[in-house]
Structure formats: C-alpha cells, structure tokens
Amino acid sequence: MIACWFQRAWIDNQWQHDVRLTVTEGRISALETGVGAAPGDERHAAALPGLCNVHSHGFQRGMAGLSERRSRHDDNFWSWREIMYRFLDRLTPDDVAAITAQAYAEMLEGGFTRVGEFHYLHHDPAGRTYADPAEMAGAIVDASSATGIGLTLLPVFYAHGNFGGASPSPGQRRFLSDIDGFAALLDSARTKLVGDANIGIAPHSLRAVAPDQLTALLAMSPIGPVHIHAAEQEKEVADCIAWSGARPVAWLLDNAALDARWCLIHSTHLDADEAARLAASGAVAGLCPITEANLGDGIFPAIDYLAAGGRFGIGTDSNILIDAAGELRALEYSQRLAHRARALLAGTESPFVGANLYARALAGGGQALGVEPGLAVGQPADIVSLDLDHPSFAGTDDATLLDRWIFAGRAGTIDCVWRAGVKRVAGGRHVDRSAIAAAYRKSVERIVA
The missing domain is CATH 2.30.40.10 (Urease, subunit C, domain 1)
Structure with missing residues (x-):
C-alpha cells in the first residue's frame, strides 16, 4: 500500500x-x-x-525523422507508406520489442498511461507465419511489461491491397491473414496478456478487409474494442465511392452497426451527414493530430462533430513525436488554422479549451480501449x-x-x-x-x- x-x-x-x-x-x-x-x-x-493513447504503431517510432526528405514531386501518405514498408522489412521480434519499449517509455513520460497497439506486423520478413502465430504480439506485450504501460492489444486483420479484394502488394506480406489464421493468432495473443491488459480486434480498413470478412471478425470477437482505419485520405474516400457508391464512414454506419465499442481511427474526411451520424452512433473518433499533420492527411471537422455530441480519443499513430499535451494542442490549432479563429474547442459549460479537451479525451480514450478512466476508488492508480x-x-x-x-x-x-x-x-x-x-x-x- x-x-x-x-x-x-x-x-x-x-x-x-x-x-x-x-x-x-x-x-x-x-x-x-x-x-x-x-x-x-x-x-x-x-x-x-493518465490518458489513453487510442492508436499506436509502436515499431514506427524507429523510423521517426527518416521520411522528411522529398523523394518525388507529389510526396504524400502513399509515398510515405512505401518508406515504412522498406523499414519494417528487417525487423525481428526483438527489434519490435526494443523499439516499441522506447515508444511506450516516451508515452509514459508524456502523460499516457495506457496504449491501444494497432498491431499488424505479424509474420517473418518473407511473410511466413512464425511457429507461434502471435510471436510479434508477444514482443508488444514484452514492451508493455518492460515499461509498465497499460496495454490494449488490437491485433489487425489485413487481407487485401485495396477495395474490392484487390491483391496485396509485396510490401504488405508481413501483415496478411485469412480468417482461420487470424483466429489462431488471436487465440495465441490472448494467452500472452498479463496484468490488466485487454484485447480487441482491428479490421485494418475497408481497403484491406472485405465485407464478409468483417462480418466474420465481429462474430469471432463479440465483445471488446473494435478499431478500424477510416477516411484518413481523400484517395481512400474516392476509391471507396468507386467500389461501393458510399464514403467509408457512411458505409460503416450503414453496414457495420457501429456502437460504443467501435473506434474509427482518423475519420479525417467526413461530410456533414457522416459527422452527425458518427456522433449519434456512440462510437469514438480516434484522432492523431500530430501524425495527421506530418502525413498531410487533412483536418478533422471537430467543431461540428463535437457540437453533435461526438466522442473522441487521441493517439500517437506513427509515433513521430510522442506528447499527450501536444496532440491536444495540435487538435485545437488545426481548427484555428482551418477557421481562422481562436478557442474553438471550448465547451458550452466551460470557456477553457484545455479543460474541455482533456475531459473529452479522457472519457473517449477510456471508452475506446475498454477501460474506465479517472481518479476514483476502485480504479487503477494511473x-x-x-x-x-x-x-x-x-x-x-x-x-x-x-x-x-x-x-x-x-x-x-x-x-x-x-x-x-x-x-x-x-x-x-x-x-x-x-x-x-x-x-x-x-x-x-x-x-x-
């Protein structure tokens, strides 16, 4: 005591x-x-x-600062992704544990006490399954144990290279699973959890998961967090419309029965109808403003979304710079730049932006990671x-x-x-x-x- x-x-x-x-x-x-x-x-x-970090790719901490050189005239998220694929080609489980531990130590130093690890680096460099299909998940658990951070493990299902079941690229070979293989991975990952760590599932995106696979994944994991990348890039929105006739978040709202256990990562490009409907669904928007700025993703429509009662959590995504206060600051500043005004994310009952952002990120982050946040009797002393x-x-x-x-x-x-x-x-x-x-x-x- x-x-x-x-x-x-x-x-x-x-x-x-x-x-x-x-x-x-x-x-x-x-x-x-x-x-x-x-x-x-x-x-x-x-x-x-302590705040919950709703979205992390721990291994990407090791490439922070390595992609800031212009490599072509139209550098964007998609060219950055190719650099990321080249970086991860050499990673071993020990490397993942060491790099992720550095990220997690910095998260604790920066005010995060639990992390949602959106974990998709499953296989060996040739794309073969390890003898233990959750070998890499074990490296994530080792990193959380070494640093002491709370962990919500989110194993990622990834099967396709784009909408409509397109073939994956060679750079995606370490991510790929079929439904049976993912079930084995998930079962093995569950056995590795220690302390108050918990687990959810993460269908990577509508680009990487077909509708029938999404249905199977939800049946496989009927409780616990569900996280998915959605509408991060304008190209993603356009490709989704070409495939389905609907925008990504609209498609999820119409077909996936979104509720409070869902966290839609980024949701950068929402139209007004999607923002209102996502807010009403009870799901959480997982915002990563520093990474979204670094990748040139765009600006989340936070003013309208919050006015509609929307919930959000913050994450560090690529871990380019890990700082809880910095993520909240970047969220407010993005709105100021877009609307050329100040103090835009203050609450109706409080004129102070910082208090409003912290309260909302605390509640939304806890919901997204399946834990109850705050200082109260019975709660973890975070x-x-x-x-x-x-x-x-x-x-x-x-x-x-x-x-x-x-x-x-x-x-x-x-x-x-x-x-x-x-x-x-x-x-x-x-x-x-x-x-x-x-x-x-x-x-x-x-x-x-």
Whole structure:
C-alpha cells in the first residue's frame, strides 16, 4: 500500500484540493479531499488521471525523422507508406520489442498511461507465419511489461491491397491473414496478456478487409474494442465511392452497426451527414493530430462533430513525436488554422479549451480501449503529476492550469507518472530510460545501417 497527497487533483473533470489517495494492489482504495498529508505520504502539486493513447504503431517510432526528405514531386501518405514498408522489412521480434519499449517509455513520460497497439506486423520478413502465430504480439506485450504501460492489444486483420479484394502488394506480406489464421493468432495473443491488459480486434480498413470478412471478425470477437482505419485520405474516400457508391464512414454506419465499442481511427474526411451520424452512433473518433499533420492527411471537422455530441480519443499513430499535451494542442490549432479563429474547442459549460479537451479525451480514450478512466476508488492508480514549480505554471489557478500545460508547457512539466500504483516516471524520466534507450539504439542502428 502507498499513499500520495496532492495540493490539487483532477476528479470528475474539476480540480479538488488537498487530496489524499491510498493505493492498494495497484488500485485506488481510498480517496479523500480537503485533508492534510499524513506522515510518510508522498507529496506532489497536481494530479491528473493518465490518458489513453487510442492508436499506436509502436515499431514506427524507429523510423521517426527518416521520411522528411522529398523523394518525388507529389510526396504524400502513399509515398510515405512505401518508406515504412522498406523499414519494417528487417525487423525481428526483438527489434519490435526494443523499439516499441522506447515508444511506450516516451508515452509514459508524456502523460499516457495506457496504449491501444494497432498491431499488424505479424509474420517473418518473407511473410511466413512464425511457429507461434502471435510471436510479434508477444514482443508488444514484452514492451508493455518492460515499461509498465497499460496495454490494449488490437491485433489487425489485413487481407487485401485495396477495395474490392484487390491483391496485396509485396510490401504488405508481413501483415496478411485469412480468417482461420487470424483466429489462431488471436487465440495465441490472448494467452500472452498479463496484468490488466485487454484485447480487441482491428479490421485494418475497408481497403484491406472485405465485407464478409468483417462480418466474420465481429462474430469471432463479440465483445471488446473494435478499431478500424477510416477516411484518413481523400484517395481512400474516392476509391471507396468507386467500389461501393458510399464514403467509408457512411458505409460503416450503414453496414457495420457501429456502437460504443467501435473506434474509427482518423475519420479525417467526413461530410456533414457522416459527422452527425458518427456522433449519434456512440462510437469514438480516434484522432492523431500530430501524425495527421506530418502525413498531410487533412483536418478533422471537430467543431461540428463535437457540437453533435461526438466522442473522441487521441493517439500517437506513427509515433513521430510522442506528447499527450501536444496532440491536444495540435487538435485545437488545426481548427484555428482551418477557421481562422481562436478557442474553438471550448465547451458550452466551460470557456477553457484545455479543460474541455482533456475531459473529452479522457472519457473517449477510456471508452475506446475498454477501460474506465479517472481518479476514483476502485480504479487503477494511473496518475500523472505536474510540476507546478515549472515556469510554465507561474501564477496559474485552477481555471488556467490545463491551458498552461497544453498550450504553453515545455519539457519538464510532468514530474511523476504512476501506472497501476507503480511509479514509472520520476523527475520527468522513465525509471528505466537508460536501459530502454540503449536497446532501442542498438536495434535502430542495425536496421538503418
């Protein structure tokens, strides 16, 4: 059992003062407000519930910064994808574990305490199934165990190269499954989970999964999260219309019975009808604004979607730069650039953008990963403490604290992070950062040599 006392803590989407949390076996066993610290308590300034990262491809952390050179006159997502295929050709399970651990350590340092790993790198470099079909999933579990981050494993089903059952490209050979092979992979992956890790399924996209396969996948996994890429690129929308006569999100709304266990990743290119219907479905939009900016995807219609009651979570996707506050900041700034106005994602009951974004991302992220977020008795002790002695917080009050962190904070604003009651970050650094970084460097230097 441990106990921590905070000058203030974010509870039920508002700051409470003089808060004492008692943690037993990784969960909050007592929560008191308006009390003093007891002898032996750890004392900190401000506690936030950790955020869920709804969308990660852990291995892509190793190629961050390697695709920023113009290779052709029309560089875009599709040319970036070819670079990604070349990078992953040399990855072993040990490489995936080492690279993903680096990403997960950075997530913890940046304010995430659970990650949804959209895991599609299943097979060996020749595209053959490992003796254990979930060998690579085991590497993801190893990375989560090494860093301590909470894990929602999302094994990906991938069968085709484009809409209408088009043949996959050679670069996709490490991803591919049929329904029976994926069932075996999923069964093996379930046996590898430890602690409070959970599992869902991820039909990759309507480009990669035929309608009958989507039906079979949903029957295979009748409970738990369902994540799918949707409408990330304009070309994807055009190709979907050519195949089906409908836009991707409209097709899913009409044919897949979307509900609260679904998370549609990106959903960048929604028309007004899709935005309203997606909001009404109860599904979550999984937004990754930093990656979406890096890839030139476009801007999610957040104002209309949120006005319709839509739910969202945030993710780091390609892990080009891992920072929870940065994702929220990029989401608001994308709207400001598109609409040439300010403070666009403030709530109707709160004029402060940061508090509104954090509350929505907390709730939507938890829903998308199948967990209950927040600081409450019975919940995992997933806690992020902010260092209010940091210059970014000078003169702050309750109303502006989250705005200062999200819009004006720099490195060093996060002090400590506890995941399931274990302190994984202290003084802004993951407690095992040196060993994790050394293994990461070894793998990446071999891969890019």
